[in-house]
Amino acid sequence: MHDISPIRAKSGTNQEGTSAHNRRIMIEALRLNGALSRADLARATQLTKQAVSNIIEDLEQDGLVVALDAVRKGRGQPSTPYRLVPDGAFAIGLQIDRHLTRVVVVDLVGNVMARAEAGLPFDEPSSGVEIILGLIDRVRGELASLFAQSERRLVGLGVAMPGPFGLKSPDNKWMMPAWQQFPLVEALAAGTGLNVGLQNDAAACATAERIVGAAHGVDHAVCLYVGYGIAAGLILNGELYSGGNGNAGEVGMALLSPAGPGSTPLEHRASLASLYQHLGLDPTERRLCEKLGTLALAQDPRVMSWVERAASDLRWCVHLIETIFDPQTVILTSSAPEALARLLLQAMHPLLPSIADRPVRRLPRLQLGTTDPWAIAVGAAAEPISRAFDPRFSAILKAG
Amino acid sequence: MHDISPIRAKSGTNQEGTSAHNRRIMIEALRLNGALSRADLARATQLTKQAVSNIIEDLEQDGLVVALDAVRKGRGQPSTPYRLVPDGAFAIGLQIDRHLTRVVVVDLVGNVMARAEAGLPFDEPSSGVEIILGLIDRVRGELASLFAQSERRLVGLGVAMPGPFGLKSPDNKWMMPAWQQFPLVEALAAGTGLNVGLQNDAAACATAERIVGAAHGVDHAVCLYVGYGIAAGLILNGELYSGGNGNAGEVGMALLSPAGPGSTPLEHRASLASLYQHLGLDPTERRLCEKLGTLALAQDPRVMSWVERAASDLRWCVHLIETIFDPQTVILTSSAPEALARLLLQAMHPLLPSIADRPVRRLPRLQLGTTDPWAIAVGAAAEPISRAFDPRFSAILKAG
DNA sequence: CTATTAAGTCAATTCGCTTGACTTAATTAG
DNA sequence: CTAATTAAGTCAAGCGAATTGACTTAATAG
Numbered sequence: 001m002h003d004i005s006p007i008r009a010k011s012g013t014n015q016e017g018t019s020a021h022n023r024r025i026m027i028e029a030l031r032l033n034g035a036l037s038r039a040d041l042a043r044a045t046q047l048t049k050q051a052v053s054n055i056i057e058d059l060e061q062d063g064l065v066v067a068l069d070a071v072r073k074g075r076g077q078p079s080t081p082y083r084l085v086p087d088g089a090f091a092i093g094l095q096i097d098r099h100l101t102r103v104v105v106v107d108l109v110g111n112v113m114a115r116a117e118a119g120l121p122f123d124e125p126s127s128g129v130e131i132i133l134g135l136i137d138r139v140r141g142e143l144a145s146l147f148a149q150s151e152r153r154l155v156g157l158g159v160a161m162p163g164p165f166g167l168k169s170p171d172n173k174w175m176m177p178a179w180q181q182f183p184l185v186e187a188l189a190a191g192t193g194l195n196v197g198l199q200n201d202a203a204a205c206a207t208a209e210r211i212v213g214a215a216h217g218v219d220h221a222v223c224l225y226v227g228y229g230i231a232a233g234l235i236l237n238g239e240l241y242s243g244g245n246g247n248a249g250e251v252g253m254a255l256l257s258p259a260g261p262g263s264t265p266l267e268h269r270a271s272l273a274s275l276y277q278h279l280g281l282d283p284t285e286r287r288l289c290e291k292l293g294t295l296a297l298a299q300d301p302r303v304m305s306w307v308e309r310a311a312s313d314l315r316w317c318v319h320l321i322e323t324i325f326d327p328q329t330v331i332l333t334s335s336a337p338e339a340l341a342r343l344l345l346q347a348m349h350p351l352l353p354s355i356a357d358r359p360v361r362r363l364p365r366l367q368l369g370t371t372d373p374w375a376i377a378v379g380a381a382a383e384p385i386s387r388a389f390d391p392r393f394s395a396i397l398k399a400g
Numbered sequence: 401m402h403d404i405s406p407i408r409a410k411s412g413t414n415q416e417g418t419s420a421h422n423r424r425i426m427i428e429a430l431r432l433n434g435a436l437s438r439a440d441l442a443r444a445t446q447l448t449k450q451a452v453s454n455i456i457e458d459l460e461q462d463g464l465v466v467a468l469d470a471v472r473k474g475r476g477q478p479s480t481p482y483r484l485v486p487d488g489a490f491a492i493g494l495q496i497d498r499h500l501t502r503v504v505v506v507d508l509v510g511n512v513m514a515r516a517e518a519g520l521p522f523d524e525p526s527s528g529v530e531i532i533l534g535l536i537d538r539v540r541g542e543l544a545s546l547f548a549q550s551e552r553r554l555v556g557l558g559v560a561m562p563g564p565f566g567l568k569s570p571d572n573k574w575m576m577p578a579w580q581q582f583p584l585v586e587a588l589a590a591g592t593g594l595n596v597g598l599q600n601d602a603a604a605c606a607t608a609e610r611i612v613g614a615a616h617g618v619d620h621a622v623c624l625y626v627g628y629g630i631a632a633g634l635i636l637n638g639e640l641y642s643g644g645n646g647n648a649g650e651v652g653m654a655l656l657s658p659a660g661p662g663s664t665p666l667e668h669r670a671s672l673a674s675l676y677q678h679l680g681l682d683p684t685e686r687r688l689c690e691k692l693g694t695l696a697l698a699q700d701p702r703v704m705s706w707v708e709r710a711a712s713d714l715r716w717c718v719h720l721i722e723t724i725f726d727p728q729t730v731i732l733t734s735s736a737p738e739a740l741a742r743l744l745l746q747a748m749h750p751l752l753p754s755i756a757d758r759p760v761r762r763l764p765r766l767q768l769g770t771t772d773p774w775a776i777a778v779g780a781a782a783e784p785i786s787r788a789f790d791p792r793f794s795a796i797l798k799a800g
Numbered sequence: 801c802t803a804t805t806a807a808g809t810c811a812a813t814t815c816g817c818t819t820g821a822c823t824t825a826a827t828t829a830g
Numbered sequence: 831c832t833a834a835t836t837a838a839g840t841c842a843a844g845c846g847a848a849t850t851g852a853c854t855t856a857a858t859a860g
Contacts (some may be wrong), residue, residue: 007429007433007436007440007443007444008429008432008433008444008617009425009428009429009432009433009441009444009445010425010428010429010445010791011425011445011446012421012422012425012445012446012447012451012817013418013421013422013796013817014418014447014451014816014817014818014846015415015418015815015816015817015818015845015846015847015848016817016846016847017418018413018414018415018417018418018846018847018848019846019847019848021412021413021796022412022413022847022848025409025410025411025412028409028410029407029408029409029410032408032409033407033408033409036407037807037808038807038808039806039807039808040407041409043407044407044408044409045409045410045411045412046411046412046798046799047412047414047798047848047849048848048849048850049807049808049809050808050809050810050848050849050850051412051414051847051848051849053808053809054847054848055847070807070856072856072857072858073806073857074805074806074857074858075804075805075806075856075857075858075859076804076805076806076807076855076856076857076858077805077806077807077808077854077855077856077857078806078807078856078857079806079807079808080807080808164755166758167755167757167758217408219644220643220644232724236636236641237641241636241637242726243620243725243726243727244619244620244726244727244728245726245755245758246726247726247755248724248725248726249724249726250723250724250726250755251723251724253723253754253755254719254720254723254724255716255719255720255752256657256658257656257657257658257662257716258656258657258712258713258715258716259712259716262657262662263716312658312659313658315658316655316657316658316659316663319654319655320654320655320720323650323651323653323654324632324648324649324650324651324654324724325643325648326642326643326644326645326646326647326648326649326650327643327644328644352655354653355564355567355645355647355650355653357567358566358567358645391410392793393792393793393796396413396421396793396796398446398447399446412848413848414815414847414848414849415814415815415816415817415846415847415848415849416815416816416848418815418816418817419815419816419817422816422817437838437839438838438839439837439838439839447817447818448817448818448819449838449839449840450817450818450819450839450840450841451816451817451818453839453840454816454817455816470825470838472825472826472827473826473837474826474827474836474837475825475826475827475828475835475836475837476824476825476826476827476835476836476837476838477823477824477825477826477836477837477838477839478825478826478837478838479837479838479839480838480839
C-alpha cells in the first residue's frame with residue numbers, strides 16, 4: 001500500500017478531526033490536572049461550556065471519565081469535578097532485551113494490571129516469538145479475569161527493544177542483529193490481532209517518564225537511558241520524536257571526540273555492557289542485578305573506578321544534550337540497580353556549564369528517573385495509549 | 401500577560417481551526433507541487449472536491465492563488481490548474497550580524513523583492529535600532545512602489561541573529577551581549593507596527609533551505625551553519641524546532657571531548673571566527689569575504705591547514721547530528737565564500753560511518769546548501785510567512 | 801432576605817465539510 | 831460520426847459539532 005500519485009500534501013480535516021482533538025485535550029487535561037469540572041475545562045481549553053458538556057457526557061458514556069462529588073468553592077453553584085477512569089482503556093507493553101522479555105498490561109493512567117517475564121533466545125526470534133505470544137496470552141487472560149470488558153478496551157501492543165533499526169549490517173556485539181532484522185511487528189500483529197507499534201528502549205523509557213514519572217506534563221525533556229547500551233528518548237514539543245527512520249536518540253553511538261584514540265563511542269565506555277566487561281561479569285548470569293546492587297552499596301573500588309570514568313563521559317553527554325536540544329530537564333534512567341544509578345548521578349555532579357544554566361529554572365538540569373526494571377515495558381504499553389488518547393497533530397487529520 | 405489559572409491544558413478547536421488548516425494545506429500543496437487542479441488537491445488532501453472548490457475560490461478571491469490555462473490530459477473534462485500568486489503576501493526579514501545588518505522583503509514563494517544593508521554598532525543596540533528602522537522603511541517604500549496593496553499583504557517581520565538567547569552572562573567574545581540583552585522584539589514591533597519574531601541565524605538558514613533550498617519538502621533535516629559561530633537549524637517533523645527556551649541547535653558550544661585539553665567547544669576550532677584568528681585577520685575588515693574567497697581559490701596553505709582541522713571536527717559534528725537526530729539529510733551552509741565552503745565540504749569526505757549509512761537513501765547524507773550571504777535574511781523573512789501560511793498544529797487551535 | 805456570583809442546561813443558530821445527483825467536456829470504441 | 835466512457839467540476843440539500851444567549855440552579859456575601 002503506497003502512494004499512487006506523486007503529489008505531496010498533508011491531509012485535510014473536518015468536524016470529525018475537530019471532535020477527536022477536543023476529546024483528546026479533555027483527556028489530557030484530566031490526566032495532567034487530576035480532576036476538573038466542566039467549567040474548569042471550558043476555561044482551560046477555550047471551548048464553550050456547552051461544547052465541554054457535550055464532550056464530557058460522551059466520554060462518560062464511553063466509560064472514560066466519571067463524576068466525583070460536587071464541591072463548594074465559594075459563591076455560585078458547586079462544581080462537579082470529573083476524573084479519568086483508570087480501567088477505561090488498557091494496553092500491553094512488551095520489552096525485548098538481550099536474554100529476557102517482559103510483558104505488562106497497563107491501564108489508562110499507567111497502573112500495571114498484570115505482568116510476566118521469561119528468558120529469550122538471543123539469536124532465534126522465531127522461537128522467541130512463540131514464548132512472547134505465550135506471555136501475552138497469559139497477561140491477557142489475567143486482565144480478562146479482572147475486567148469483563150477488557151478485550152474491547154485493549155487499544156494496542158507496544159514493543160520496545162534496543163535500536164537502532166534498519167541498518168546495513170547490525171552485526172556487532174552491541175546489537176541484537178537477529179531480532180532487529182526479524183519481521184517482529186508483523187508476527188506479533190498476526191499472533192495477537194492487535195495494533196502493534198515498535199520503538200527503541202530509550203523512547204519507551206521516555207514515554208514512561210512522561211506518563212507517570214519525572215517528565216509528567218513537561219513538553220521538552222530528554223531521557224538518557226543507561227542500559228546494556230546507551231540511548232536517549234526525546235520528548236520535543238510534548239511528543240516523542242523518533243527521527244526520519246525511527247533511530248533518533250542513539251547517543252550511545254556518539255563519538256567521544258573527533259579523532260584519535262579517544263574517538264570511541266560513548267556506549268563503549270559508559271554502558272552497563274562496559275561495566276560488565278570492566279568487572280569481568282557474564283551479562284547472562286543469574287542474579288546479576290542483585291550482585292551489582294551489592295557491589296554498588298559497598299562502593300566496591302572496581303565499580304567506583306568505572307563510575308568515575310562513565311560519569312565523566314555521561315556528564316559530557318548531558319552537556320551535549322542540553323546544547324543541542326535545550327530541554328527543560330534531562331532525566332537519567334537506567335536498568336542498573338538504583339544504588340548504582342545514584343552513584344552515577346552523584347559522580348556526574350557538578351555538571352558542566354551550559355546554556356541550561358539559566359537564571360531561573362523550574363526543573364533541575366538533571367534528575368534521576370525510575371530505575372524500575374519494568375519501566376521500559378510500561379513505557380512500551382504507554383505508547384499505544386498515547387497514540388489513542390493524547391492530543392497530536394496527526395490525530396486531527398483524515399485517514400492514515 | 402500570563403495564566404491566571406494553574407490548569408495545564410491544550411487549547412481546543414472548532415470549524416475555524418478546521419478551515420484554517422485546510423487552507424494551509426492547499427497552499428503548502430501548491431508550494432510543493434507547483435500547480436494542481438482542484439481534483440488533484442481533493443485526492444491529495446483527502447477532502448471532497450466540493451470542499452476544495454470552496455477553499456480555492458476563497459483563496460482566489462484573497463489573491464493567493466490564480467488559475468492557469470486548462471490542460472487536457474486524457475479522457476474527461478480538462479482540469480484547471482492553480483498556482484500560488486507570489487505577490488499574495490510579503491514579509492520582511494532582518495539579519496543582525498556582528499558588524500552588519502541586512503534587510504530583505506520576500507514574497508509568498510521566497511523571491512527577494514527588495515534589499516538593503518548597513519553597518520551596525522556591535523555594542524550599541526539603541527542607536528543600531530534606529531539604523532535598522534531606517535532600512536526597513538526604505539525597503540517598505542520600495543515594495544510599496546511596486547505593489548499598491550503591499551502594506552495590507554505584509555504578514556510580519558522576522559529577525560535572525562546569533563544565539564543563544566536569555567543566558568546568565570553572555571559576555572564572551574563569541575556572542576553579542578549587548579544585542580542579546582536588548583528588548584529588540586519590542587523595539588522593532590513598536591517602530592514598525594508589525595508582528596515581530598526572533599530566531600537564531602542557523603534556524604533562519606534552515607527555514608531558507610526549507611522554503612527555497614535543499615530542504616524543500618523534506619520533513620527531517622538539519623542545517624549546519626558555519627558562520628562567525630556555528631549552530632544547527634533543526635527541521636523535525638516538517639517544523640522548525642527551537643527547544644524549551646529557543647536555544648536548540650547551538651552545536652557550536654558542543655565540547656569536542658569529555659575532558660582534558662581537547663575539551664574545547666567546536667566553535668573555537670571550526671567557526672569562521674577561528675579562521676580569522678588562524679589567519680590573523682580582522683573580522684571587521686572591509687572586503688573580508690572577497691579576500692577569503694581569493695585565498696580559498698588559491699588553496700592558500702594556511703587556509704588549507706585550517707580547513708583540514710575544521711573539516712575533521714565538522715565531520716564529527718555531522719556524525720553526531722546523524723546519530724542524535726536521524727535526519728533524512730544534513731545541509732552544510734556557511735556565510736563563507738562558496739569556494740571555501742566547497743573546500744570544507746570536500747575535506748569532510750569521506751564521512752564517518754553512522755546510522756545514516758542506510759542501504760537505500762533518497763537524499764545524500766551531506767550536501768552543500770546556499771552560501772548566499774543574504775540567505776539568513778531571506779530565512780528570517782520566511783518565518784512569518786511560514787507562520788501565516790504553513791500547516792502546523794498550533795494553527796488549528798484557538799487563540800494564542 | 802436579597803443581591804451577586806458561578807455552574808451548568810436548553811434550544812436555536814451557524815459554519816464548513818459531505819453527499820449524491822447533475823453538467824460539462826474531453827477521449828475511445830464501434 | 832456517434833455513443834459510451836471517463837474525469838472535472840457545480841448545485842443544493844444535509845449533517846455534525848461548536849457557538850450563542852437566555853435560563854435554571856445553588857451556593858455565598860452583605
